[in-house]
Amino acid sequence: MLRKIGIDAIEVRKVQQFWEIDGLIIPGGESTTIVKLLTRFEFVDHYAKE
Numbered sequence: 001m002l003r004k005i006g007i008d009a010i011e012v013r014k015v016q017q018f019w020e021i022d023g024l025i026i027p028g029g030e031s032t033t034i035v036k037l038l039t040r041f042e043f044v045d046h047y048a049k050e
Contacts, residue, residue, distance in 0.1 A: 015043055 002009040002025075012021060026034050 012043075015041075018043065 009025075010017065010020065012018065012024065018024075
């Protein structure tokens with residue numbers, strides 16, 4: 001859907017990919033679970049350090 005309106009999108013699966021993005025879209029419905037997973041796999045901690 002984003003590509004149809006001219007926005008480049010990637011799936012962020014590795015911490016290093018955070019440096020390639022300008023924003024992060026998190027689907028609704030399970031935001032608490034997603035935040036816990038981001039923290040568990042150190043996405044949040046790594047991103048917050050910079």
